[in-house]
Amino acid sequence: MGFGNESHGLLSRMAVNDQHGENSAYFDGWKAYDRDPFHPTHNPHGVLQMGLAENQLCFDLIQEWMRNHPEASICTPEGLHHFSDVAIFQDYHGLPKFTKGVANFMSKVRGGKVKFDESRVVMSGGATGANEVIMFCLADPGDAFLIPTPYYPAYARDLCWRTGVQIVPVHCDSSNNFQITRDALERAYKKAEEDNINVKGLLLTNPSNPLGTTLDRETMKSLVTFINEKNIHLVCDEIYAATVFSTPSFVSVSEIIQDMEFCNKDLIHIVYSLSKDMGFPGFRVGIIYSYNDIVVSCARKMSSFGLVSSQTQHMLADMLLDDDFVDKFLAESSQRLAKRHSLFTMGLEKMGITCLPSNAGLFCWMNLRSLLKEQTVEGEMKLWRVIVNEVKLNISPGSSFSCSESGWFRVCFANMDDETVKVALRRIEVFVGKEGEKAKNVIKRRQRTTGLRVNSSSSKRFDESWLMSPHSTHIMSPHSPIPHSPLVKVT
Amino acid sequence: MGLLSTKVTCNSHGQDSSYFLGWQEYEKNPYDRVMNPEGIIQMGLAENQLSFDLLESWLDKNPDAAGFKSAGKSIFRELALFQDYHGLPAFKNALVDFMAEIRGNAVTFDPDHIVLTAGSTSANETLVFCLGEQGDAFLIPTPYYPAFDRDLKWRTGVEIVPIQCSSSNNFQITESALREACEEAKKRNLRVKGVLVTNPSNPLGTTLSRDELNLLIDFINEKNIHLISDEIYSGTVFSSPSFISVMEILEERNYHKDSHPDVWDRVHVVYSLSKDLGLPGFRVGAIYSENNTVVAAATKMSSFGLVSSQTQYLLSALLGDKKFTKKYISKNQKRLKRRQNMLVSGLQKAGINCLNSNAGLFCWVDMRHLLQSNTFDAEMELWKQIVYEVRLNISPGSSFHCTEPGWFRVCFANLSQDTLNLAIKRLKSFVAESSPSGAHHSRESSKTRSLTNWVFRLSSRVREQEER
Numbered sequence: 001m002g003f004g005n006e007s008h009g010l011l012s013r014m015a016v017n018d019q020h021g022e023n024s025a026y027f028d029g030w031k032a033y034d035r036d037p038f039h040p041t042h043n044p045h046g047v048l049q050m051g052l053a054e055n056q057l058c059f060d061l062i063q064e065w066m067r068n069h070p071e072a073s074i075c076t077p078e079g080l081h082h083f084s085d086v087a088i089f090q091d092y093h094g095l096p097k098f099t100k101g102v103a104n105f106m107s108k109v110r111g112g113k114v115k116f117d118e119s120r121v122v123m124s125g126g127a128t129g130a131n132e133v134i135m136f137c138l139a140d141p142g143d144a145f146l147i148p149t150p151y152y153p154a155y156a157r158d159l160c161w162r163t164g165v166q167i168v169p170v171h172c173d174s175s176n177n178f179q180i181t182r183d184a185l186e187r188a189y190k191k192a193e194e195d196n197i198n199v200k201g202l203l204l205t206n207p208s209n210p211l212g213t214t215l216d217r218e219t220m221k222s223l224v225t226f227i228n229e230k231n232i233h234l235v236c237d238e239i240y241a242a243t244v245f246s247t248p249s250f251v252s253v254s255e256i257i258q259d260m261e262f263c264n265k266d267l268i269h270i271v272y273s274l275s276k277d278m279g280f281p282g283f284r285v286g287i288i289y290s291y292n293d294i295v296v297s298c299a300r301k302m303s304s305f306g307l308v309s310s311q312t313q314h315m316l317a318d319m320l321l322d323d324d325f326v327d328k329f330l331a332e333s334s335q336r337l338a339k340r341h342s343l344f345t346m347g348l349e350k351m352g353i354t355c356l357p358s359n360a361g362l363f364c365w366m367n368l369r370s371l372l373k374e375q376t377v378e379g380e381m382k383l384w385r386v387i388v389n390e391v392k393l394n395i396s397p398g399s400s401f402s403c404s405e406s407g408w409f410r411v412c413f414a415n416m417d418d419e420t421v422k423v424a425l426r427r428i429e430v431f432v433g434k435e436g437e438k439a440k441n442v443i444k445r446r447q448r449t450t451g452l453r454v455n456s457s458s459s460k461r462f463d464e465s466w467l468m469s470p471h472s473t474h475i476m477s478p479h480s481p482i483p484h485s486p487l488v489k490v491t
Numbered sequence: 492m493g494l495l496s497t498k499v500t501c502n503s504h505g506q507d508s509s510y511f512l513g514w515q516e517y518e519k520n521p522y523d524r525v526m527n528p529e530g531i532i533q534m535g536l537a538e539n540q541l542s543f544d545l546l547e548s549w550l551d552k553n554p555d556a557a558g559f560k561s562a563g564k565s566i567f568r569e570l571a572l573f574q575d576y577h578g579l580p581a582f583k584n585a586l587v588d589f590m591a592e593i594r595g596n597a598v599t600f601d602p603d604h605i606v607l608t609a610g611s612t613s614a615n616e617t618l619v620f621c622l623g624e625q626g627d628a629f630l631i632p633t634p635y636y637p638a639f640d641r642d643l644k645w646r647t648g649v650e651i652v653p654i655q656c657s658s659s660n661n662f663q664i665t666e667s668a669l670r671e672a673c674e675e676a677k678k679r680n681l682r683v684k685g686v687l688v689t690n691p692s693n694p695l696g697t698t699l700s701r702d703e704l705n706l707l708i709d710f711i712n713e714k715n716i717h718l719i720s721d722e723i724y725s726g727t728v729f730s731s732p733s734f735i736s737v738m739e740i741l742e743e744r745n746y747h748k749d750s751h752p753d754v755w756d757r758v759h760v761v762y763s764l765s766k767d768l769g770l771p772g773f774r775v776g777a778i779y780s781e782n783n784t785v786v787a788a789a790t791k792m793s794s795f796g797l798v799s800s801q802t803q804y805l806l807s808a809l810l811g812d813k814k815f816t817k818k819y820i821s822k823n824q825k826r827l828k829r830r831q832n833m834l835v836s837g838l839q840k841a842g843i844n845c846l847n848s849n850a851g852l853f854c855w856v857d858m859r860h861l862l863q864s865n866t867f868d869a870e871m872e873l874w875k876q877i878v879y880e881v882r883l884n885i886s887p888g889s890s891f892h893c894t895e896p897g898w899f900r901v902c903f904a905n906l907s908q909d910t911l912n913l914a915i916k917r918l919k920s921f922v923a924e925s926s927p928s929g930a931h932h933s934r935e936s937s938k939t940r941s942l943t944n945w946v947f948r949l950s951s952r953v954r955e956q957e958e959r
Contacts, residue, residue, distance in 0.1 A: 010715075015622070054572060059571065132795050158795075275574075281573075311773055315801070
């Protein structure tokens with residue numbers, strides 16, 4: 001049931017509208033993967049999941065720590081005596097050891113250059129929950145946040161769906177490597193004012209998803225200055241903070257404001273999570289860290305709607321406070337990401353495919369603009385469908401990140417092993433080679449028919465008829481965007 | 492134009508209520524048998540601490556579930572990555588079986604219609620986001636759980652209109668009370684979207700009768716509105732009458748899902764493991780609905796508060812052990828019954844009666860005869876005396892929106908037997924001393940007057956517990 005968009009329907013409008021964003025074509029790729037998931041031995045020709053920004057590179061380190069610390073689990077003989085205290089504990093201030101551990105970890109991730117106050121650490125249901133809560137605290141329905149594009153697709157759901165807040169995109173493009181400029185911000189802010197939209201703040205993801213780049217010190221300073229001038233909030237989603245694997249090193253907003261005396265700290269808020277840095281999305285550890293006391297107090301009350309399981313808090317507390325482990329983990333994780341990034345990007349370079357130079361994240365921002373027949377969203381989607389259905393790689397089209405320039409794709413590389421990366425590279429190579437051949441053949445045919453010699457400046461131009469080959473299947477509408485995990489089949 | 496949202500500055504979160512101020516007092520001066528024997532005894536916390544030994548012994552015998560292993564093989568990685576909002580199938584299957592078992596298998600639940608949430612706090616809010624919006628209201632019988640004001644209204648913008656119940660008929664829901672509530676909503680320009688009941692009731696500790704349930708179904712059918720049945724205490728029913736879920740009534744009326752889809756579309760159940768299993772820290776809540784649109788929307792919304800995968804895994808093993816669950820449900824209920832009897836008979840010896848109850852982790856205690864006057868001010872005075880002099884943190888009825896002064900909720904399952912006995916002893920002495928003696932009374936009143944100012948000064952740090 002649910003009566004469409006009437007306000008007097010059986011259900012709320014929220015329940016029946018599609019503001020959750022899950023009907024986006026972006027999720028078609030998941031469906032293709034779900035139907036035909038790659039497996040090295042069982043299904044070597046299946047679809048490779050490269051649309052999932054997960055960090056699977058360091059489980060061995062965590063498992064080793066857990067093996068050496070059985071008391072961290074409340075279920076082992078060594079930890080069982082904690083069971084009842086932990087099971088009963090639902091105080092939204094969090095287990096003291098846990099919030100201390102989080103503050104400690106966050107500080108280490110920033111090279112010890114900042115100290116975090118554990119009394120400002122507020123829990124949430126993953127960063128998903130954190131982003132929604134911070135919006136509930138800072139904005140009313142109809143208010144807006146500026147967000148530089150390209151940005152994480154689920155922001156539409158997390159920031160807007162139940163809060164009624166709107167996103168005002170600040171478009172960035174490749175002319176300057178997608179960097180945010182003061183100019184672009186001012187223009188977006190002014191336009192919002194003209195349109196009578198009440199801008200409450202600016203939200204940055206730093207390191208960026210999907211770009212994989214970090215903001216430099218000067219840019220951060222100018223952004224902090226900007227929000228202070230306009231007296232609007234700055235929310236920095238630093239969920240990828242520990243995935244920085246090469247220079248320039250990460251500069252957190254927390255570091256910047258230490259040296260900016262004029263900055264009104266009440267405007268500064270950080271969203272964090274352990275889902276990317278440690279690879280634990282299943283444990284739902286989201287954090288809001290605000291320099292504004294009222295926001296901390298309000299967010300803490302709202303955290304009742306998404307507290308971290310006390311079992312999880314207890315398990316992670318000692319791990320996060322174990323300095324030796326944390327130092328080793330951060331260093332090793334960084335190294336492995338660097339290696340993986342290099343393996344992938346160098347492999348792509350050999351075939352003439354470039355990625356945006358990046359120093360962080362679990363993905364690359366791949367430039368396939370030269371493969372587009374038309375430099376439009378439709379052109380991008382056509383190419384994407386070929387890549388999903390024929391090359392059998394689920395990668396994410398730039399348009400799903402609200403990118404204003406067509407032809408960019410986010411490709412994840414940290415959710416698989418080295419062998420699988422090589423399989424992906426081989427497939428891309430074959431694809432690029434084939435397309436090169438086809439382009440050459442098209443050109444030769446044209447030469448024969450027109451009698452002209454056309455110098456192909458790129459081997460990657462395509463005939464439209466090829467894109468509409470009988471092999472490309474029609475994409476059905478998506479249901480769940482979430483991929484099947486082996487645990488779903490294990491039952 | 493404020494810097495922050497209006498949600499920050501309004502107090503719909505309800506945490507300024509006196510209910511939470513009692514916590515503050517307890518935190519300052521908590522009873523400890525050895526370290527602080529004169530301290531305040533916590534009886535305002537509806538927790539079930541009676542059956543941990545059963546859980547612990549199960550864990551002892553089941554190392555695989557404890558150690559992230561399945562058939563000896565580590566599944567840590569898979570669990571760490573598992574964030575599918577459809578939930579772990581093994582867990583949902585075990586959960587629906589457990590829910591059916593609690594209902595004597597008179598009802599079955601389809602795991603595809605369960606949505607997992609971070610506690611029933613999140614389940615209730617999520618359901619309201621799906622069913623209502625600003626300008627809408629839900630009717631709730633009084634007295635009701637104080638935090639409903641936060642869970643149902645704060646971020647959703649939905650209002651609560653009380654269905655006034657009274658001791659004249661043991662606080663049962665009547666048709667006239669339902670209709671009056673509707674009228675009240677109309678006066679306030681609110682559109683009634685549904686009725687929410689807690690069954691078994693918090694704070695009454697009673698289960699809804701068959702008549703009440705039938706009345707509710709008739710009412711929601713007449714108005715074409717929803718019924719949310721929060722059955723979080725369903726496993727705590729320890730004596731007759733046995734628990735009847737609203738789902739059972741629908742089955743009884745032959746409302747088959749094919750022939751009467753519309754009523755099934757409007758009845759929803761909320762559940763949690765916080766009370767029955769005593770695991771509030773694990774944040775395990777659930778919404779059950781046959782309305783596919785609600786399930787679809789609620790599932791997406793659960794992204795904001797999923798249950799930790801390691802917790803789902805642990806509990807799928809625990810609840811999947813049917814021998815264990817049968818033993819647990821039965822033993823737990825027996826222990827609750829014994830405890831409730833202790834409190835009820837102890838209070839009786841002090842001349843204090845409780846509402847006849849058959850469920851819950853608390854008694855609804857009648858202290859009207861101890862009030863100086865039949866007013867809520869007098870109730871507050873009495874409460875302060877009990878907190879500061881008798882040194883018991885119990886919850887005043889006004890915080891549950893009770894229409895009659897003088898009722899208090901007193902919890903019995905979150906403390907040891909000895910502590911409960913001590914609490915009863917203290918109350919007995921207090922009652923004895925409180926019998927007519929003018930001088931004594933005036934001494935007490937001046938003490939409480941000076942306390943009034945202090946108590947109502949809001950502290951900046953209220954340590955709230957997720958109380959029910």
